[in-house]
Amino acid sequence: MRGEYQELSCPFCDKGKIQAWHIPSVWMEKRSGRSSLGKGKKVIRSSDVWLIKSGCSNCGKCPEEVEKKLRELNII
Ligand SMILES: [Zn+2]
Numbered sequence: 001m002r003g004e005y006q007e008l009s010c011p012f013c014d015k016g017k018i019q020a021w022h023i024p025s026v027w028m029e030k031r032s033g034r035s036s037l038g039k040g041k042k043v044i045r046s047s048d049v050w051l052i053k054s055g056c057s058n059c060g061k062c063p064e065e066v067e068k069k070l071r072e073l074n075i076i
Pocket residue numbers: 010011012013014015016056057058059060061
């Protein structure tokens with residue numbers, strides 16, 4: 001499985017560490033029909049995937065709350 005572990009700061013107290021699994025977005029080439037000269041190629045980007053693995057050990061927020069807050073703050 002692609003991805004890597006990341007440690008994020010807790011968005012609530014900023015002191016705790018949140019364990020998260022991050023699967024980075026990838027660029028994918030999508031060839032369309034006749035493209036012998038490389039034209040007509042489309043590049044699409046998948047979205048980042050974040051899986052929050054733990055809550056905050058400092059302030060006690062659960063993973064669901066942390067994930068929601070991180071999304072609100074556009075961190076993930
Ligand atoms: Zn916290």
